[in-house]
Structures are given as C-alpha cells and as structure tokens.
Amino acid sequence: MVCLVTLLSFLKLTLSDFEISGGYWVVLQPSIGISAMHMQVLNNDKVIIFDRTDMGPSNISLPNNYCRKNDDVLQLDCTAHSVLYDIASNTFRPLTVQTDTWCSSGAVDRDGTLVQTGGYHNGERIIRAFTPCFDNNCDWVELTKHLWDRRWYASNQILPDNRIIIVGGRKVFTYEFYPKNESLASSYYLPFLFETRDPGEENNLYPFLHLLPDGNLFIFANKRSILFDYVKSKIVKEFPVITGDDKRNYPSTGSSVLLPLRLTGRNADNETTMLPEAEVMVCGGAPAGAFIKADKEQVYVQASTSCGRLKVTDPKPVWSMELMPMPRVMTDMLLLPTGDVILINGAANGTAGWEDAVNPNLNPVLYLPEEEPTRRFVVLKPSTIPRMYHSTAALLPDGRILVGGSNPHRRYNFTAYPYATELSLEAFLPHYLAPQKAHLRPSILSVESMDRTVSYKQVFSITFVLALFRPSGAISVTLITPSFTTHSFAMNQRMLVLNVINVAQLSTFAYKVLVSGPTSATVAPPGFYMMFVVHAGTPSQGVWIKVM
Numbered sequence: 021m022v023c024l025v026t027l028l029s030f031l032k033l034t035l036s037d038f039e040i041s042g043g044y045w046v047v048l049q050p051s052i053g054i055s056a057m058h059m060q061v062l063n064n065d066k067v068i069i070f071d072r073t074d075m076g077p078s079n080i081s082l083p084n085n086y087c088r089k090n091d092d093v094l095q096l097d098c099t100a101h102s103v104l105y106d107i108a109s110n111t112f113r114p115l116t117v118q119t120d121t122w123c124s125s126g127a128v129d130r131d132g133t134l135v136q137t138g139g140y141h142n143g144e145r146i147i148r149a150f151t152p153c154f155d156n157n158c159d160w161v162e163l164t165k166h167l168w169d170r171r172w173y174a175s176n177q178i179l180p181d182n183r184i185i186i187v188g189g190r191k192v193f194t195y196e197f198y199p200k201n202e203s204l205a206s207s208y209y210l211p212f213l214f215e216t217r218d219p220g221e222e223n224n225l226y227p228f229l230h231l232l233p234d235g236n237l238f239i240f241a242n243k244r245s246i247l248f249d250y251v252k253s254k255i256v257k258e259f260p261v262i263t264g265d266d267k268r269n270y271p272s273t274g275s276s277v278l279l280p281l282r283l284t285g286r287n288a289d290n291e292t293t294m295l296p297e298a299e300v301m302v303c304g305g306a307p308a309g310a311f312i313k314a315d316k317e318q319v320y321v322q323a324s325t326s327c328g329r330l331k332v333t334d335p336k337p338v339w340s341m342e343l344m345p346m347p348r349v350m351t352d353m354l355l356l357p358t359g360d361v362i363l364i365n366g367a368a369n370g371t372a373g374w375e376d377a378v379n380p381n382l383n384p385v386l387y388l389p390e391e392e393p394t395r396r397f398v399v400l401k402p403s404t405i406p407r408m409y410h411s412t413a414a415l416l417p418d419g420r421i422l423v424g425g426s427n428p429h430r431r432y433n434f435t436a437y438p439y440a441t442e443l444s445l446e447a448f449l450p451h452y453l454a455p456q457k458a459h460l461r462p463s464i465l466s467v468e469s470m471d472r473t474v475s476y477k478q479v480f481s482i483t484f485v486l487a488l489f490r491p492s493g494a495i496s497v498t499l500i501t502p503s504f505t506t507h508s509f510a511m512n513q514r515m516l517v518l519n520v521i522n523v524a525q526l527s528t529f530a531y532k533v534l535v536s537g538p539t540s541a542t543v544a545p546p547g548f549y550m551m552f553v554v555h556a557g558t559p560s561q562g563v564w565i566k567v568m
C-alpha cells in the first residue's frame with residue numbers, strides 16, 4: 021500500500037507522456053426543435069434547454085396540444101421554447117414556458133431545483149422553478165413572488181446559505197437575493213455596475229461572478245473586477261484593471277472560469293484544513309467600438325486574442341496575460357474533470373448581438389493551466405456547425421461536452437444563409453474519451469458515504485476498478501458543479517480537487533481511494549456535484565454526490 025502511494029506521487033503525467041487526440045464531434049440530434057440559448061444539467065441526468073418565447077413558432081409543438089396566449093409575435097403560440105433532454109436515451113420532450121425567458125439567468129439550489137430568474141417583457145421579473153423528476157411529468161412552475169428589478173442579461177451565483185444572488189442586467193445597476201427578504205424595501209444599488217457601462221455599447225452585461233473560498237464574491241464587468249462582501253454590501257477591494265484594450269462582457273462577450281480549487285492540508289483526523297488558493301481566468305471578448313461597428317456599419321473587427329489569469333487570493337494580485345491560438349468572442353469556457361479548461365463555440369470577428377459576428381470558431385481549444393506557458397493551448401478538431409450568438413455548451417456527467425444553439429437573428433430563421441437558426445444538438449468528446457484511453461479509464465463501483473451525501477471535511481472513500489494490474493499515473497478525485505450556461509458564461513461553475521489521503525489496492529483490479537470532503541460551504545456551496553476519479557489524465561464517468 022505504501023509502495024503504491026509512493027509510486028503514484030512519482031508518476032505525475034506530463035503532456036509529453038501522451039498524445040492529445042483532437043477529440044471527436046457527434047451530432048446527437050439534427051433538431052431538438054428549439055435553439056439552445058440556455059442549458060442546465062440536472063442531477064437526474066437530464067438537461068433543461070430553453071430559448072425565448074417571443075420569436076415566433078419553433079420547430080416543436082407544446083405538449084398536450086396546448087397553446088399559449090400573449091406572445092409578442094404570434095397571438096397564439098402552440099410551439100415549445102424549452103425541452104428536457106435525456107442524456108442516456110438521447111431523447112427529448114417539450115416543456116411549457118409561459119413568460120419570456122430571453123437572456124435570463126439561473127442557478128440550481130441545494131436540493132437540485134433549477135431556480136431561473138428574469139427574461140424580457142412579461143418575463144423580466146418572473147422567477148421560475150424546475151424540479152427534476154423521474155416520472156417525466158415535471159414542467160416549469162412560475163412562482164408567485166417576483167424579483168425586485170427586471171433581470172435581463174443578469175448573472176447568478178448560488179451562495180453558501182443556499183440563497184442565490186442575482187447581479188445586474190440591462191440598465192439595472194443593482195443586485196438582489198432569492199429568496200427575497202420581505203422586510204426590505206428594494207434591491208441593493210451597486211455603483212460598480214453603473215461605472216463599468218460603456219455608453220452606447222454596455223460591455224458589462226452578464227457580469228462574471230465567482231464565489232471565492234473566503235465567502236466574498238468576485239465580480240468582473242467590462243475590464244474591472246472587485247471583491248465584494250454581499251453580506252455587508254461593501255467592496256472589500258478592487259483588483260487591477262485587466263491588461264489590454266479589450267472589453268470582456270456582453271456584447272463584447274468573453275468568458276471566465278474560476279480555475280480548479282485544490283484542497284490541501286489536513287489535521288490528525290485527515291480533515292482538510294486549508295482554504296484553497298483561488299485563480300480566475302478570463303478569455304476573449306472584443307475591442308472597444310466593435311459592437312457599434314458590427315451593428316451600424318457591418319464591419320466585423322477581429323475579436324480579442326487574449327486571456328488573463330489573476331490569483332485573487334494573492335495579497336497583491338496581477339493579471340498574467342496569454343495569447344490564444346486565434347481570436348475569440350462568444351466562446352464558452354468549461355472546466356473538464358481533468359482540471360483543464362475547454363474553450364468552445366464563438367466567432368473570430370464581431371461581437372454578440374443580432375447579425376453582429378462572422379467567421380465562426382469551429383475549433384475548440386484545450387487549455388492546460390498547469391503546463392509550461394508555451395504549451396498550454398492545444399487546438400482541437402473542428403465542428404462543421406457554426407455556434408455563435410445564443411449558443412451554449414455544458415459538461416455532461418459522462419465527460420462529453422453537450423453543444424447546442426446559435427441564432428444571430430431577431431426571430432427563428434431556419435433558412436437564413438450562412439447562419440441559420442441552429443436547432444441541432446452535438447456532443448464533443450474530448451481527448452480523454454478516445455478509444456486509446458479506454459484502458460486507463462477508472463470505473464467508480466461505490467461511494468462509501470451514506471446516500472452519496474458528503475458533509476464538510478468528511479473523510480470518505482470511493483472504490484473503483486482499473487483494467488490494469490497497477491495504476492500508470494496519478495489518481496485524483498474531482499468534483500464539478502453542473503453550471504447554468506448562457507451567453508458564453510457558465511454560472512456557478514466550480515471544480516474542487518479533493519485532498520487524496522490514501523490509495524489502496526483491494527484486489528487485482530479494485531482500488532479504494534480515501535479523500536477528505538470540501539472544507540466549508542464557502543469553498544463548496546451545498547448541493548449536487550459530479551464526482552470523477554481521474555487516473556493518468558483519464559476521468560471515470562461521473563457520479564452524483566450531494567455536499568452538505
């Protein structure tokens with residue numbers, strides 16, 4: 021046992037040890053009837069997908085011959101604008117959204133219910149809930165309580181106490197919480213949201229939010245970022261302005277991730293003790309004026325080519341800038357079970373907005389945060405389907421990336437050329453799902469924790485099998501939240517690399533890895549996470565666990 025641990029720590033894989041295949045693209049459905057503008061993976065292995073309700077008929081009927089009144093385009097709309105996709109069977113069914121969800125936001129609460137907020141017109145102050153079910157009878161529910169302010173292009177973050185903070189929106193410079201505190205008179209004003217707005221262009225919508233391990237909220241808008249104490253409604257500090265001229269938020273839509281939180285340090289009881297360091301990464305966007313040029317003159321300037329990393333837990337953090345292999349705007353950034361980042365979807369010219377981009381980024385890019393600076397970006401295989409404005413991507417528990425949507429038009433237009441409203445659903449299979457990696461892939465047999473629920477600092481074990489006589493690389497255990505993705509920002513996306521205490525071989529192919537659960541609710545807000553065992557850079561299928 022001791023030998024094995026020693027062996028594993030010496031066998032840390034580097035990129036040169038394996039050839040990265042460029043991945044694979046698969047079309048899952050030629051049409052799901054709607055364009056996937058928003059996506060949320062749920063803990064019952066279904067994905068809720070929706071766009072907007074005010075753009076005419078979609079290509080799928082509402083269930084039970086139902087028709088909805090009061091649509092902006094149609095007097096009576098008998099088509100659906102939301103579907104529920106079942107990952108295992110690759111099937112989908114229509115859902116009923118009553119009010120307009122256009123450019124809205126959401127977060128999953130600790131019980132696994134999607135709480136979706138805002139939208140446009142009759143939907144701008146609506147709160148909707150979708151609770152996963154196993155009998156195929158569940159649908160959207162509109163809550164009777166409304167938001168304080170209209171939330172169109174706002175961002176959400178789930179908080180340690182299971183409240184959701186909703187920040188910003190078009191011409192709304194406030195934040196508020198769900199559930200609402202009824203004894204308050206209004207939302208909270210946040211001047212930072214007003215100050216970061218560019219006249220005529222905005223460039224600060226869908227701000228990037230990341231809950232940091234110390235419990236404060238990181239908020240990035242346009243080029244500026246702050247550490248915000250939402251309990252006291254106080255800016256703790258302002259970080260340096262990101263280097264360069266590029267704007268990073270809608271419509272100069274870049275993306276951002278909180279890089280994996282690596283848990284270290286343990287006490288005599290093997291409990292994780294340290295708060296992890298936290299590093300934020302921001303990629304892509306567009307230079308000032310790009311939106312106006314695209315919108316008014318049909319001139320599509322080159323998108324941003326840069327990414328910046330900021331170690332926000334450093335006492336004096338500075339942005340470290342890097343160049344992507346190509347310009348990118350409207351690119352989704354997703355954390356992979358391996359701890360790497362994938363940049364997928366988007367365009368090389370223009371900005372977000374109707375008819376405002378050209379030159380789609382068909383190639384995803386892999387980013388290896390731990391590699392040597394010159395070897396961090398790897399260009400992957402291209403798709404054939406442009407995924408620009410109003411496209412999305414989400415990590416599935418099986419390690420694939422679900423990709424859908426793209427509609428740069430005011431309405432559905434299934435015949436527009438060259439960028440028709442895209443109804444198809446694809447999957448991208450990253451390099452670790454290549455057949456050459458099959459022999460490295462662990463399979464989780466059991467999680468030794470009651471009801472697959474893990475409490476803070478709990479020491480628990482996971483039994484897995486490997487089709488090898490001994491491991492050929494490091495073993496790690498990672499947790500990833502299912503994110504709410506829209507407009508290239510995966511809200512609530514979070515990854516933890518658990519503290520591995522010990523790996524023991526149980527039999528020829530079976531192993532038991534002992535880990536300590538996340539430190540606290542500020543490090544990992546309570547709720548459902550996909551858990552992966554990663555061996556030699558190859559993740560297992562994820563299993564759902566609940567952290568609380």
Ligand SMILES: *[C@@H]1O[C@H](CO)[C@@H](O)[C@H](O)[C@H]1NC(C)=O
Binds near residue numbers: 050051079443
């Ligand atoms: C719309 O659906 C019909 C079948 O219901 C199909 O024949 C047609 O190709 C679909 N159109 C698009 C654009 O997907």
Ligand SMILES: *[C@@H]1O[C@H](CO)[C@@H](O)[C@H](O)[C@H]1NC(C)=O
Binds near residue numbers: 201202203204
């Ligand atoms: C609601 O707001 C009131 C007034 O500020 C405050 O005293 C109370 O603690 C708040 N309640 C909650 C549950 O936050």
Ligand SMILES: *[C@@H]1O[C@H](CO)[C@@H](O)[C@H](O)[C@H]1NC(C)=O
Binds near residue numbers: 288289290479521522
């Ligand atoms: C802590 O982990 C070690 C293995 O590294 C094990 O021998 C010991 O029993 C564990 N202690 C507790 C309290 O779990």
Ligand SMILES: *[C@@H]1O[C@H](CO)[C@@H](O)[C@H](O)[C@H]1NC(C)=O
Binds near residue numbers: 320321368378
């Ligand atoms: C994209 O931007 C580059 C650099 O500004 C420019 O040379 C090229 O013409 C643009 N492409 C299109 C299709 O507008």
Ligand SMILES: *[C@@H]1O[C@H](CO)[C@@H](O)[C@H](O)[C@H]1NC(C)=O
Binds near residue numbers: 431437
């Ligand atoms: C769809 O787009 C094409 C241009 O590619 C345009 O000619 C057509 O009028 C549009 N249809 C609708 C319904 O807007």
